[in-house]
Amino acid sequence: MLRDIGKRLFGKPSKSTASLVDAEYSDVLNGRIDVFGALRSGQVVLVRNIEPIKAGRLKMIELAGPKAASELELFYRTGVPPSLDTLQGLSHAIKDFRSKRLWSRLLHDFFSAMELPNPTRYDGGIPRLVLPPEVVDAAKASGRFEGTDFQRATPAGLTEIFMPTPANIHRDFNRPHHLFQFNMWFPLHDADADGILRVYPHLYREPIFDQNCTPEALAALGKHAEFTLAFGDAILFHGEQLHTSPIGSSGGRRQSVDFRVAVDCHDDNGHYRQGFLSSRNFDVVPGVGSAIDLIIELEETSGISEQRQAEFLKAFDALPFTEDRYLLFASKTIDQQLVAQALHKVISLTPDYFWALKxxxxxxxxxxxxxASDALIRVRQLAEGHDKRPDYMVVQYSNAPNELGPDAALAAIDRLGQSA
Structure with a gap:
């Protein structure tokens, strides 16, 4: 059942007010809701009873270890902070989810049912663990955790596990871009209105940009969307919606996941953040499997036998084409013949100048x-024949773009030619 409850949340609808759509997981799987259309129009979409989220929490508890199970179940049910032993197990489980792309695997069928414009890319999910300050301080002092568990190494790098501070008021992009990126935010436990990400749909198209999350700034924004989420529910919204952390982000209890999906994305989305992978790497081909296990093996293995390298290419060729895994293979392989095969595949099949240039x-x-010369020719063909893409931006940004446009790709040809 779908319910447009925007009127209840925001009063009488107006042109500047986006409504909120409430749907069941089965509605999405069975195509009864146009999620992409709703998000692009500025609606915020709640999806209830998402089975992969429930399966994910069970896997998270399993990976944390048998001794951690009872404490984690209590944590999810009541908010009682786990012991340092259990927190250490949970941090390892979160890292396993990230390195093995488990949220992407679990949610792939859900996103596929939305029939999103390709190319589509997943970031794998950003973990957010919020605990009372004294618990975090004790974890830091224990020496059991890595420094990057508390603070990421670089702004565009892997995010920390323990959320250091509440986020500012922001849109996910703050400069011109040519893709549509949306967020799927979900807690791994029930969450009341104070424990849920704050989104301001009525300001979707207003020229309001990043700012500190002060009481004065929040008051000026007006009312955010209010709702509750049971375990298994999620909120989906265009990343250009103004949003900020939940009210209870300082000293409270929360474990949530912020999963980003880049739609109509014709590069690696590295201009936003590193780590996105093509959704096609998660397609399962009968008798072959999916590419993601091979990608993880490539990422984690320093030396791969010649026989295994040839097996990689054979498997890749039996799966839906996507550029990122061939380029990863080429960068990790020393066999020149196999490297040439992988690069030729990308140069000949990619429809995008970005990948030909890479x-x-x-x-x-x-x-x-x-x-390299063949790639140069292909870059020129694709950049000069580049079709104008849809304009997904809802406000005009003053910052300079940092994604690779066709003019920049053409300029890069000279540098590539000199080094070839």
């Missing part, structure tokens, strides 16, 4: 001048 850069770095 293939050319790898070819040039490995001394493959002829292949």
């Amino acid at each position: 293939a050319g850069e790898i070819a040039a770095s490995k001394g493959m001048g002829s292949l």
Whole structure:
């Protein structure tokens, strides 16, 4: 059942007020709701009873270890902070989820049912663990955790596990871009109105930008969308919606996941954040499987036998084409013939100048001048024939763009040619 409850949340609807759509998991799987259309129009979508979230928490508890199970179940049910032993197990479980892309695997069918415009990419999910300050301080002092568990190494790098401070008021992009990115935010326990991300749909198209999350700034924004989420529920919203952390983000209890999906994304989305992978890597082909296990093996293995390298390419060719895994293979492999095969595949099949340029850069770095020249020709063809993409931006940004446009790709051809 779908319920447009925008009127109840925000009063009489107006052109500047986006409504909120409430749906069941089965509505999405069975195509009874146009999620992408709703998000693009500025609606916020709640989806209830998402089975993969429930399966994910069970897996999280399992990976944390048998001794942690009872404490984690109590934590999720009542909010009682776990012991340091259990927190250490939970941190390992969260890292396993991230390195093995478990949230992407679990949620892939859900996103596929939305029939999103391709290419689509997943960031794998950002963990958010909020605990009372004294618990976090004790974890820091224990020496059991890595420094990056509390503070990420670089702004665009892997996020910390313990959320250091509440987020400011922001839109996920603060400069011009040519993709549509949406967030799926969900807690791993029941969450009342104070424990849920604050989103301001009535300001979706207003020229209001990043600012500190002060009481004065929050008051000026007006009322945020209010609702509750039971365990298994999630909120989906365009990343350009103004949003900030839940009210209870300082000294409270929360474990949540912020999963980003980049839609109509014709590059690696590295201009926003590193770590996105093509959704096609999670498609399962009968008798072959999916590419993600092979990608993880490539990422985690320093030396791969020649026989295994050939097996990689054979498996890749039997799966839906996507550029990122071939380029990863080419960057990790020393067999020049296999590298050439992988790069040729990208250069000949990609419809996007970004990926052709990346293939050319790898070819040039490995001394493959002829292949780099082929990439140069392909970049020029694709950049000069570049079709104008949909304009997904809802406000105009004053910051300069940092994604690779066709003009920048053409300018990069000269640098590539000199090194080839």
